[in-house]
Amino acid sequence: MSEAEKSDIHGDHPAAASGKGMADHKELATFAFQRTRMPMVVADAREPDYPIVLANDAFLDLTGYSAEELLGHNCRMLQGEATSKTAVAQIRAIIAQEREGTVEILNYRKDGSTFWNQLYLSPIRDDDGRLVYYFASQIDVTEYRKIQTLEEAEHRLLLEVDHRTKNVLAIVDSIVRLSKSGDATLYAASVQQRVQALSRTHMLLADNGWQQVLLRDIVRLQVGVFGDRNVTIEGPDIMIPAPSVQPVGLAIHELAANAAVHGSLSHRDGGLEISWKDSGDGISLEWRELGGMVQRTEPGKGFGNVLLGAVLERQLGGHITREWGKEGLRLLVELPSLDRVGQGLKSNP
Structure with missing residues (x-):
C-alpha cells in the first residue's frame, strides 16, 4: 500500500498506521477499521513490549495524541498515578495467557485529563496459530460510571x-x-x-x-x-x-x-x-x-x-x-x- 493510499485511509490522521502494521489486509478492511467510531488500536505481539502499529481516528480523538506520538509505543503510556495496579495486572495476565479479556481501567489523555476505559483485548493469530497481534478496543464509560455512582x-x-x-x-x-x-x-x-x-x-x-x-x-x-x-x-x-x-x-x-x-x-x-x-x-x-x-x-x-x-x-x-x-x-x-x-x-x- 502506498503512502498516499494510507493517507486517504487514515483521514484526518494520515500517519495512524505504520508501514509494517496490517499491510497484508485488504484496503476495505483497513478503511473500516480506521473510520469506525469505536476507538481501536493494534499492537505487534512479535515485537518486544507490544508496540502500537495501528490506531484509528477515534482512538486518537479519545486520547488527544497524534499517530506519530503513539506508533511504536506501548499502551501503558495512557496509565497514570491513579491507575489501578490491579487493573494493570489483569491486563498483563490476559496478554500473558494470550486470551480475550475485558478490563475497566482509569486512563489519562495527553492533556492529563482522565477517563474510564472499558478495554477489550483480543489476540490475533496467523494461519499457524501463532500470536502475531493484539487487538484492543476502548469504550469511554466515564459518564456511565458517574450515573452509576449517582444511582x-x-x-x-x-x-x-x-x-x-x-x-x-x-x-x-x-x-x-x-x-x-x-x-x-x-x-x-x-x-x-x-x-x-x-x-x-x-x-x-x-x-x-x-x-x-x-x-x-x-x-x-x-x-x-x-x-x-x-x-x-x-x-x-x-x-x-x-x-x-x-x-x-x-x-x-x-x-x-x-x-x-x-x-x-x-x-x-x-x-x-x-x-x-x-x-x-x-x-x-x-x-x-x-x-x-x-x-x-x-x-x-x-x-x-x-x-x-x-x-x-x-x-x-x-x-x-x-x-x-x-x-x-x-x-x-x-x-x-x-x-x-x-x-x-x-x-x-
Whole structure:
C-alpha cells in the first residue's frame, strides 16, 4: 500500500498506521477499521513490549495524541498515578495467557485529563496459530460510571431515609400509645407538640447532611421554643450521632416543656441552667431549674416522665437522677457512648 493510499485511509490522521502494521489486509478492511467510531488500536505481539502499529481516528480523538506520538509505543503510556495496579495486572495476565479479556481501567489523555476505559483485548493469530497481534478496543464509560455512582448514592440515601423514617415512626408510635388524656383536644395537642419537636430535630439533621449534630444545637433548638429568658446553656462541643439525635431532641423538649408549664420557666423570676460534659465513656448532662414555685412531679408519674424514661433510659441506655431542693429541680442525665448506642439503633430501628 502506498503512502498516499494510507493517507486517504487514515483521514484526518494520515500517519495512524505504520508501514509494517496490517499491510497484508485488504484496503476495505483497513478503511473500516480506521473510520469506525469505536476507538481501536493494534499492537505487534512479535515485537518486544507490544508496540502500537495501528490506531484509528477515534482512538486518537479519545486520547488527544497524534499517530506519530503513539506508533511504536506501548499502551501503558495512557496509565497514570491513579491507575489501578490491579487493573494493570489483569491486563498483563490476559496478554500473558494470550486470551480475550475485558478490563475497566482509569486512563489519562495527553492533556492529563482522565477517563474510564472499558478495554477489550483480543489476540490475533496467523494461519499457524501463532500470536502475531493484539487487538484492543476502548469504550469511554466515564459518564456511565458517574450515573452509576449517582444511582448508588441515591440508593444509599433512600436506605438511610427509610431507616430514619422508621426510627421517627417508632417514636411517634410510642408517643401515641403512651399519651393518656380523657380530653380528646388535650390529647391531640399533646401528641402534636411532641411530633413538632421531632420535626424540628428532623430538620436539624437534614441541615447537617444527616450526619452527627452538636448537642448544643439540639438543646438550643428545643429550649428556644419556650424562650431564652434567664436560660443559660453551656458545655463543650459534643457531637451526637445521627441515630441518637431525635431521641435526645425529644427528651430535651419534654424537659423544656415541663419547665415552661410546671417548673421554673413558668414564673417570671425563674431560671434554667443546662450544662454538660464528656464523662469519658459517655455524656453527663445537668438540668437545673432555679427560682419560682416549682411543682414536683413524682418519678414515674405523668406522661413526660414516662417518655423520658422510655427515650433516655430504655432506648439510649442512660440513667436519670432527680433531686428537688429549695431552689428547684436538679436533674442529672448520664448517657453512655452514643456512637455505640447509635449502631444499635441503626441495626434495630
